[in-house]
Each structure stands twice: as C-alpha cells, then as structure tokens.
Amino acid sequence: MHILVLGGTTEARRLAGLLVDTLPAATRVTSSLAGRVASPRLPPGEVRVGGFGGAEGLAAWLRAHEVDALIDATHPFAGTISFSAAAAAAEAHVPLLALRRPGWTPGEGDRWHPVGSLAEAARTLPALGERVFLTTGRMGLGAFAGLDEQWFLMRSVDAPQAPHPPRMEVLLERGPFTLEGERELLRRHRIDVLVTKDSGGAATAPKLAAARAAGIPVVVVRRPPVPEGVPVADTPEAALAWLRRRLGDGRPADL
Template sequence: MHVLVLGGTTEARRLAEFLVTTDALPGVRVTSSLAGRVARPKLPPGEVRVGGFGGAEGMADWIRAHGVSAVIDATHPFARTISFSAASAAAAAHVPLLALRRPGWVPSEGDRWHTAGSLEEAAQVLPGLGRRVFLTTGRMGLAAFAGLDPLWFLVRSVDAPEAPFPLHMEVLLDRGPFTLEGERELIRRHRVDVLVTKDSGGEATAPKLTAAREAGIPVVVVRRPPAPEGVPVAADPEEAVAWLRGLRT
C-alpha cells in the first residue's frame, strides 16, 4: 500500500510518524507532499515531495505514475484549493480519499466571538471592535486589511508576510505551539484590544483564545470554507489509520 499524505499540518506529521515508525500497517509506503509555502517546514518521516502538482490533472497523473493506493488530505482546514484538487484527482485516478480535519474551535462562556465568512468580512467589522489588532491569519491575505489605516496590527506568521499589508504594522515571526502565558504577555505588552483568527482548530494555537477571553477582548473568527462533498472525514490520525486498515480488508 502506497499512501499519499497531503500535509503540512501537525496532524499530517503525526500520521506519517505513526505509519512509518510503528507496525500499525506493516509494509505501508508513505509519501508526504508539502506545498512549499513555508521556508523551513518541519519534515515528517518517510518520503517527502515539495511543491505543487500542477492542478487536479497533474495530481491524478502523479497518483497513477507512483502507484498510490490511497490519498489522505491532511492539509490546513483553509487550504480549499488543494482539497478540491485532491477530490477531483482521486476520483479521476480511482483511488479512495480521506480528509483528515482537526475539529474546529467552540466558544466558551465569556467569549466575545464575532464570526466572519472571509478575511474581507473580518476587516469590515474590525473598526467597530478595536484599534489595536492581533492578526493571526497567516502571512497571506493581508491585503484585506491594507486599507484600515487608523488601526494598528500585530501580525504573527511563520514567514514574512506578503504585500500589500496594513500601513501600521509590527510583524512577529513565530511558529506554534504557543503557551497561554506567552499569549497573555503579547496581549498585555502590545495593548491588543481585538484578536482576528481563522477557525483552524487544534491545541497548538488555541491559547490565544483563552488569553483573549481572560482579557475581555473581542475575537473575530473566520469560518472554515466548505469541504468537497462526499469525502469521508477523520478527526485525528488514529481515525485515519483505522480507515486505511479498512481498505486492506
């Protein structure tokens, strides 16, 4: 069995580690595919390829050429383009596809959440919520906030953000997991009065939500894009391994 893992997430690395370093599925071959958007990615064990496939047709060709038996889409919940390409490619190559998606965040008592359907919608509601923004939506898509000149932004991302970006901005290059104490200190030191985040889910970046709740500041949460219809979903790597076992029976 040759499994293609579309990765770049913590869950993708955990899945590759489990399949490569244990006897959970003896004889399985794992290839992890990374988009190459991060300069120094954390590489999983097993075979790794970096870069795009050239769309759904190119991915289907790669699947056929390399004898892939199953595809697991473990990309970021907001990587909509690659997820739909994977669905099309798997269907064209006649191989099973599973989406590995960490559950989204759920608001707790005391949270002041405002949901938005896009980064542009999040930018529209910001002026009425605060003036010092902790922006944790990644290095891409900052153009949505570029016209908000009266606001100040603390932008955190793994790599340097891409222009255009806000006029008043400080960049913090960092990679999770983040601690609650660290997030408290960031909010206090930078006098943050509103947080913007995507509903990425997971524990690595969740402490900022707790810190915002404790500080009593509003949070703008960008909802996840719709997933391809008909693709089964696993909530964690263990469920993904169980799905792969089922393919062998």
C-alpha cells in the same frame, strides 16, 4: 502499498509517523508539502515539495506512482488543494480521506464575531478596536491593506510580503504557545481585538483563552467545507483505522 499524504500540518506529521511505524515495512508513505514555509518540519517517510499542477496533475501523479490511498491532511483553510484532491481521486479511482482537526467552539465569556472571509473580517474591525492581533497567517493580508486607522501585530512563521496593512509590526514565531505568553503579549501590545481563523487544535488555542480573560472581542473566520462526499477523520488515529479498513476489504469505511 503506497499512501500519499497531503500534509504540512501537525496532524499530517503525526499520521505519517503512525503509518511508518505501524504499517508493513514494504508500505511506501509519501508526504507532499506545498513549499510555502521556508523551513518546514519534515515528517517521517518520503517527502516531496511543490504543487502538482491542479487536479489533473495530481491525478497523473497518483496513477504514475501507483498510489493506493490519498489522505488530505492539509490545513483546514487550504481549500483549493482539497477540491483538487477530491477531483483527482475520483479521476484516478483512488480512495480519499480528509483529516481535519475539530474546529474551536466559543465558551462562557467569549466575545466571538464569526465571519465568512478575511474581507468580512476587515470590514468588521473598525467597529471593534484599534490595536489588532492578527493571527490569520501571511497569506491574504491584502484584505486588511485598506485599514489605515488600525495598528496590527501580525504573527506568522515566515515574513509576509505586500500588500499588507500600512501600520503593522511583524512577530515571527511558531507555535505551540502558552496561555501565560499570550496574555503577556496582549498586555504588552495593548491589543483590543484579535483576528483568527478557526484552525482548531491546541497549539494556538491559548490566544482564545487569553482574549477571554482580557475581555477583548475575537473575529473568527469560519473554515471552508470539506468537498461533498469525502469522508472525514478528526484524528491521525482515526485516519489510520479508516486506511486499514478501506484497504483491507476494498469497501468505503464507515466513519
């Protein structure tokens, strides 16, 4: 049996570990990483790095490597690969599951401004603040490149490339982060607005609590939808249960 996990997330690494530890020893578990992070944390099992060449290339890979199930455990905002995975799975007749950690929800005292894209987030910023904590990752910084009146503190794992905002300081860090650390960061840099994607998960959630405590607004980019018809699990354990049911009786699992 061969399971392909489209990974790169904490949940993908946890799932790969579960599969390696709990499935029969003869099971082949392959995690595919996009290769956008210079020094990724490698999951258990086999690992491949790089793209497939779109949906057609992924479908060919699924057939050539006799993949029995495909699990899309990519980042909630990695929309292109998710739709390629759906098309490839349908073409190769391989069952597909999306593993997505739940998104964040605002609580009492939060000043959230939901937007549909990075471009909309950039348009929203001038009315909200001048010192911006930008935590949307190094991809897509061009959306903020035209804002020359705002100062940005940009945090990511790897250094960004142009285009990016003209007034920007880069903070190279990898989560998880603490509430105390995030509150000190906001204070030290005099941040008055936070921009984030609705990535979900606990590793980077303390920034939201810190913003709530500081009373500053948060621009939240809504996550794209999962391709229609693809079942969704919200934890690695639920994904493992789906896999056992799906490959155990050959019928779609009821999540």
